[in-house]
Amino acid sequence: MATVHIPTPLRKYTHGKETVVVSGATVSEVLANLEAACPGIRERICDDSGKLRRFVNVFVADEDIRHLEQLETKVHDNDAVSIIPAIAGG
């Protein structure tokens, strides 16, 4: 099981929770399970073709998945998966 850290703008999909625990062996699976638990959240993170939106970063532990295997990056038990906006906002 991985712990997904949710940024403030997406907490309306998680009933205000900052973290959600889901299973998944890859980031792709984790996001699918996150979507099942919190419907509507995935289309904020990924575009229509299923790719990560340009301005959203996903980290497994402290590594940006864009520098690993993108959505196929492996997620191990107890890993922290963080969804972090590329920017801090105004």
Place this chain on the structure above:
Amino acid sequence: MARDQLFASLRAARAVVVDDITQLVGNTPLVRLHRIERECPGVELWAKCEFANPGGSVKDRAALWILRDALARGAIRPGMRLIDSTSGNTGIAYAMVGAALGVPVTLVMPENVTAPRKQVTTAYGVEIIYSSPLEGSDGAIVLARELVAARPDLYYYPDQYSNPMNPGAHYESTAPEIWAQTGGRVTHFVTGIGTSGTVVGTSRRLHEYSRSIRCVAIQPDDALHGLEGMKHLPSSLVPAIYDEGVLDDTMWMPTDEGWDMSDRLAQEEGLFVGHSSGANVAGALRIARGLARAGERGVVVTILCDRGDRYFVPLQWEKHYIW
């Protein structure tokens, strides 16, 4: 004054001689976007080069006005530090103005602001305190308020989101410059909301020159967006200086449209600007296109907030992020 004469006198003004860097704040150039304009025949598209400010962004104006006012009122006493929450550009502006005027600066910013912004502020000697990357700029605001409440003797907190000197800077400088630089012909002013200082202060003054000037604010179209520096008000703490009454309209800008326009500005106009600037020009173009379709003429002015080199470029060889 004839157009060529106006331009000649303005060009000469660039080679000024000053006593300190704060005197270079403001009086920024206005550039015509001839190529982007091809999509809106009959309408002029102009952009104010706020990246030409000495700290590199439009925020120099607010920082200078805020600090000068605080010093004049005796709100900053010896031994005190200026502290504020900032997504970056205001921090850089405070850092520069603080260094020039001898005021030590502490900045609270989210960990996920871009690396160039962290590096530039530390070069000026500021102390940075980081807030959660998951909480965005509202998290930085909350943390700054907590720090100030704990040490009111140490910190002067200008609070850019509430300080009337923020829109005041634009009321007193940005608006008169736009009025003069367009020879009083400006018909539309459109720009994004960050703290809302620029759009509120500039619009307020432009409406005093002529109530028929249409002033439009731009916001990101979603709470989760990539337009750094801009604020999605429906999901945020609304700045105290925000005054919807001075605006004629609000436009909602998708991140992709703003980012794509930043790319176009660099490639088609030679203007390498940030994403909020891209969003601003995308908004200005929407208005200009609408006028052109209706067979109307117009002089649409927007703001180029900062340069593109302040933005996040992931380097392929950086496997581990150092926030």
